Amino acid sequence: SQQGEEDPQALSIQEGENATMNCSYKTSINNLQWYRQNSGRGLVHLILIRSNEREKHSGRLRVTLDTSKKSSSLLITASRAADTASYFCATPIIKAAGNKLTFGGGTRVLVKP
């Protein structure tokens, strides 16, 4: 079963608008990561937020983390056509000794010019 679940599954917006997507997870985490994937290509790391952080910014991206609700959100401001992609949240399995990310199902974002 997947650790994270993204919501919504798909999102269609006009260029210039903001896009918000949410991720819920089930178990304790020490960090949560967001990735972007363009049309069947590799995953591009966007941002990592640690469990003791509540909010983090990177350019037009803003990520929040609420560990009490086991949820995170990714906001893309002033979207561009190039932001069209699938976005995934991922969490490392905290009980695993090493790296083992579990991914949500992703949010497909379409930015219309």
Next chain:
Amino acid sequence: KAGVTQTPRYLIKTRGQQVTLSCSPISGHRSVSWYQQTPGQGLQFLFEYFSETQRNKGNFPGRFSGRQFSNSRSEMNVSTLELGDSALYLCASSLASQKDTQYFGPGTRLTVL
């Protein structure tokens, strides 16, 4: 620094054959993980190698195996290919622990006919 590289990028095989995929991590990264991505199951963790040892394993049959060399390069092998093995296989590298960001390669698209 060069990113994670994967070869080959595309591969077509027939049922019953075997295949070997290769991954070269970012210089200095010691952890290499493999993921399978399919439309139906999403992104699923296969296994992780660290210092030539398998540190974590996902829920895949024994037909899926891997190894890591002393230079941290990794290979994964799938024997007796099945139609359901058609997928995008992604490799990710990180410095060492789950506290570190994982950087993904472009993937190998495997098609089994």
